[in-house]
Amino acid sequence: MNNWNKQIADMLADGTVALVIGYEEGSTPQKTRPLFCHDAVAAERLVMDGRCTHNLAVYLTKKELLPAEGRIGVVATVNVLKSALQLMQENQIPEGRFLLMAVGPEGKLTELPDAESLRQYIAAHPLPDNPEVAALIEKIDAMSREERWAYWQECLSKCVKCYACRAACPLCYCTRCIVEDNRPQWILPWASTLPNIEWQINRVMHMAGRCTGCGACYAACPLHLPIHLLTKKLTQEINREFGTERPAKGNVLSTFSPDDKENFIH
Amino acid sequence: MDRLIDNPYLPYVMTVERITQEAPGVKTLRLRFKNPEEAENFQFRAGQFAEYSAFGEGECTFCIASPPTRKGYVECTFRQAGRVTSGLSRLEEGQEMGFRGPFGNTFPIEEWKGKNLLFVAGGIALPPMRCVIWNVLDRRKEFGNVTIIYGAKSVADLVYKDELKEWDERPDVQLYTTVDPGGETPDWKGKVGFTPAVLEQVAPSAENTVAIVCGPPVMIKFSFPVLEKLGFRDDAIFTTLENRMKCGIGKCGRCNVGKLYVCKDGPVFTKAQLNGLPPEY
């Protein structure tokens, strides 16, 4: 057992945490999967390496999975930390309820007990931009408007509306999603090209300025549709319009400043 | 057009003949078949349900509230709650709408001949029972005592007020109406209290008696133990399940409870049958 596994086993055994969410080996050697550890024995199964790509922050707002009492540990990747911080900023999870932990090189466990420690850790561990994603966005940017429309129509015609993109996203935590609202029926609920595009536009717009760029939506899509390009592109737009700084509470499109450059605010 | 032969999702077109405002947000629609031939061939039995369409809004499931002994029309009573019931509420007399059915099983009224009948209903669940009650009253001599206990949140929420009055005035029906504490008006002559409590207070005999209980899950939950205490056997207690449905014909999967489909094997079940089902209703 790794030293950090032992540390977590001890935390479960002595009640420091009631539950630890992390990763374990998956069905094939190429992948890992989320693991809920309720006891010290299960902690032996925890792994942390480059294969750990699920965004575990998605579980932090699922109350039915979490014990009512006690702290919940999360063995987190940087992407998980970024989403957890965003959830705190949006008042979706209280600081202190979760004990986020990062596993560094040589298996060193770093406890990140509050939003400030998360901010510092994330700042110290910047994630490299994915050149493939950047290249794809450039390719689509270079298209004419007609070509781009045809590209997305073709791509999203394949969507089956399984909503794995929504289910895998830590920031899609609404208990009643707009697609489930039928008075009025904002988005047609079946899978065909236009309703699929409506859904993705809505998903992406709701992510504007909030998306942390983890790529969980794309990773979850059973059809491997490159829907993360939409959120990524929108993040670029937000950065261009509002800068890369994010407010400590709320998000770019739901906060305002009295000295905003637009005059409608006054 | 051939329907139910070719396409089980194709509704009958019905004309809204009469609209009755039963209570705040609760309406009864009386529907007539647009095609007289369809009216001629249409048959159903007490307890069965149907899918009602407001074209442009969708389809909704309710029991058929009128008795099969009254030919030529069907009635449904519903509370305006979601998109489809709002669409149905907006319909005016003379407008056309859709109707698919009848679906599901029935109350075994023939087996109840010679027995006393106890009806316990809450709120908007009187409609499925009204179909049986009128069916029984139309053949009154074939049955023993008829006792009806009906409760609603408030006096305003009681549905079928004219019929309640009619039943109340009949010497061959024992009717007890009740409203939840706080729901009474100064001139309210009925009881005040939750339906299960009134059931306990009225304490009808279980001897040769069948109990039919329809209402919100919480009312059913608290009425069952009272009936048990009064000596009712589980196979003498009937209720209807309200699982969500879309197709009504055992395919869409929504109303599946254990190996049963509420739309095909129900909606009418005895308590004895429910005891053998997973508690997913």
Added chain:
Amino acid sequence: MKNYQIKHSDLDGWLEKIIAAGRRVIAPVTEEGHTDFRPIHSPAEVAADDQVQTIQSAKQAAFPKAETLFSYRKEGTAVSLDQPAPESYLQTVVWRARPCDAAGFTPLSAIFNWDYKDNLYNARLARTTLVAFSCQQADAYCFCTSVGGGPGEKKGCDILVTKLPSGKALVEVCTEKGEALAALAPGLFSEANAVADDSPLFAEKQSALAQLPARFSKEDIRRHLAEAFDSPVWREQSERCLGCGACAFVCPTCACFDIQEDPHGSHGRRIRCWDSCAFALFTQHTSGHNPRPSQATRWRQRILHKFSYMPERLDATGCTGCGRCSRACPVDMNLLEHLTSIAQK
């Protein structure tokens, strides 16, 4: 029904004839490294035959992800209805399905016909011809042999093609629809003997098939499930479940659907579209009451419905062991693993 042989190299020629005959052809196509069924117009578009599975099953041929049930038109107070004519459904060939795809149509047909006849599904299926190719490889998610199927199983196929090591392919015709497809290219086929259990051709077919020992039996699973309703296993297995519909939508036997309205002012359509028992709203009442309120209860429903309720009620198992749900699951819910653990409890 007859058996034929065809050269591997003539398979494309046959497919060309099928396309030329005006059939809509759906076949595995590889895009960006992922293979799924797509409409094709030339054999060149078909993916190389080195894939275990397409992402989605072939069920879409008879049960599309969204379809019109009928259309309506309102004029004044009156409403008129119109329904799709079965003739409007295209004659479709599913090319290079797998035996587990073909097997899926048995439970699907059971669901759509056990009581009322769903003639929209039936009309589409009657216009669908399944050309399945035996599996020469299986992966870690496959378990057809544990649920009554096999890599060279003919059940549900209109035609089963098995590529033999000799460079020929054995073409087993199972239905009239299959025969009609073979008849489109008479010059390419030579008659082959019946594939009896003791014939050399049978041995040759067997040698060409993927090896996939059974891990459990349907009966084992059913026996264990009979006592498992209150087991903690449902919560344990489903904790990581995200509650999306990926497993149901790629499944060859999942048939749950929703009915929705597509209004356009005074006219519109009623639509049937795929739905999933994994969605919380699937069973939720208008009042908010939900008979299956947690993901654990919904996961239990998925397994019990497929492996307990369907066998009992419809005499069909709701699983062909294709493994698509496990491959598609965003959090690696592995059905084979979960069933094996239930069978071993």
